[in-house]
Amino acid sequence: MDTIIEFKNVMKRFGEQTVLDGVTFAVERGEILAVVGPSGTGKSVTLKHIVGLLEPDAGEIVTVTPRIGYLFQSGALLAWLTVAENVALPLRETTDLSDAEIDRKVEAALASVELTGAAEKYPSEISGGMLKRAGLARAIVRDVDVVLYDEPTSGLDPVTSGKIHQLIVRLNRERGITSVLVTHDLPRALKIATRILLLKDGKAVVCLSPKEFVKSSEPEVKAFLAAMKGEVL
Amino acid sequence: MNALNEILSSVGRTGLVLVRALRYFPSVLCRSDARHDLLRQLYATGVRTLPVLTVVSFFTGMILALQVGLELRRFNQEIYLGAAVMLTLIREMAPFSCGICLAACVGSAIAAELGTMKVNDEIDALKVMGIPPARFLVAPRVLALVLMAPLLAFYCCILGTIGGGLVGNTQLGVDFSQYMTSAMSMAGEKDLFVGLLKALVFGLAIGVVSAKEGLDTSRGATGVGKATQRSVIVSFLSILVFGYMITRMCYR
C-alpha cells in the first residue's frame, strides 16, 4: 500500500508530562483513519505533529505531501472576514490566482459543504455546525491530498453530525481525500472509517479495521469499548 | 535563576517578533490586500486613541502651564511661558502621553485580539494554511503604530500648547499671541525631530510587545486577560526606558 503519513516512534513531552510515548502508525493514501481514545491522550497533539505545528522530541514523522487541510475543533475562522472571505483567504494569500478564479473555487467549496446561503455572513452570525462546515470549506478550497479533522462533530446535534460524516465520506470518495478523523463518536467512526487507531497513555495501542476492532481481544480495546458502551447507555 | 531565565527568554521572543515584523514591512506596503489591511489598522489606531489623547494632551498642557507659569511669575518671566510649555511638550511630554495612550488604547487591544485568536486556534490555522501570522497579523498592526505614533505625538504637542496658552491667558494673564510667539521661537528642528523619533520608537515598542504578549497567550479563561495586562505593563516600562535612553543620546 501507499503510505502518505508515517509516525515512527514519536515522543512528545510538555514539561514533566509525557504525552506521546513512542507512537508508531501509518496512514495509507485514500483511507479514512479514525483516531479514538480517552480525552487528554494526545489526539490533538498527534494531528498538530502531522502539520508541523508541534515538533517531536524524538522519533520521526514522514509526510509525503505538503497539501494538508486541517479542520480545527472550533472552525478557527477569522472574525472580521465573512465566510466567503475566510474560505478565500488561503487562495488570496498564498496563490496568484485571479479574483474570478478564486470566486469560482470559493463558490464550489461552499457548495460542497452546503453553505452557499451563508457566504456573506460573519462567523459570529452563524451556528456552531455552520462554523465547522465553513472551516471545512476553507480546508478543502485548495487542492489537498489529506484533511485532518479534529473532532468535527463534538458539540453538534445528531443530524448535523450525520451530515458532516457524510461530507467526510463524500470528499473521500469523490476527490480521493485521505482523512484522519479524531472523534469521540465511536459508532459513527466504526461506520465510515477504514481503520481505527486507539491511542492510550501515549501509545498507539492498535490500528485495526472496524470489524477487527470490535472483535479484538486486546484488553485495552475491550476496556475502551466497554467504557464507550457505558457512556452511550 | 528561573525568573532570570524567564525574563531572558521573554526578551528573546520579543526580539524575534520584532525581527519578523520588520522583515514583512515591505510586503505590507507592496501587496494590495495588505495595504487595505494597513489602512484598516491605521484607522483603528487613530480612532481608538484620539478621544483619550485629546483630553490627555489638553490637560497635560494646562498642568504644565500652571506649574511653570506660577514659578515664572515669581521672577516676572511670564513671557517665557509659551517656550517652556512647548519645549517640555515636544521633547518629552507629547511622545510620553501619546505612548501611554497608545499602550492603553491600542496595545491592549492588539494583545487581546491576538490572544483571543491564539486561544481559538486561529493563529495555528493561519500557519497551517501557509500564511505567516507575522506577515498577516503582526506587521500591519506594528507598522500602523509606527506611522501613527509620530502624527499623534505632533497632535498632542499642538493641542497641549493651545491648552497651556488658554491657562496662561485666563489664570496667569499672559497674552495669547505673546504666548504663541514665545512658543514658536524657542523650539528648534532638533527638538521636533527627537520628539517624533521618540514617539516612533514608542509605537514600535508598544506594537512588538503587545503582539508578543498576544501570541504567547496561554489557554484558559484568564489567558487573554493576563496577556492584555502584561502588554500594558511592559509597554509602559519600555516607554520609560526608551524615553530615557533617547533623551540621553540626543541631549548631552
Ligand SMILES: Nc1ncnc2c1ncn2[C@@H]1O[C@H](COP(=O)(O)OP(=O)(O)OP(=O)(O)O)[C@@H](O)[C@H]1O
Ligand atoms: N501546547 C501545549 N502545552 C502544554 N501541554 C499541552 C499542549 N498541548 C497539549 N498539551 C497536553 O497534552 C495532553 C494531550 O492533549 P490533547 O489536546 O492532544 O488531548 P486530546 O487527546 O485531543 O483530548 P480531547 O479528546 O479532550 O481533545 C493534555 O494533557 C494537554 O494538557
Ligand SMILES: [Mg+2]
Ligand atoms: Mg483534542
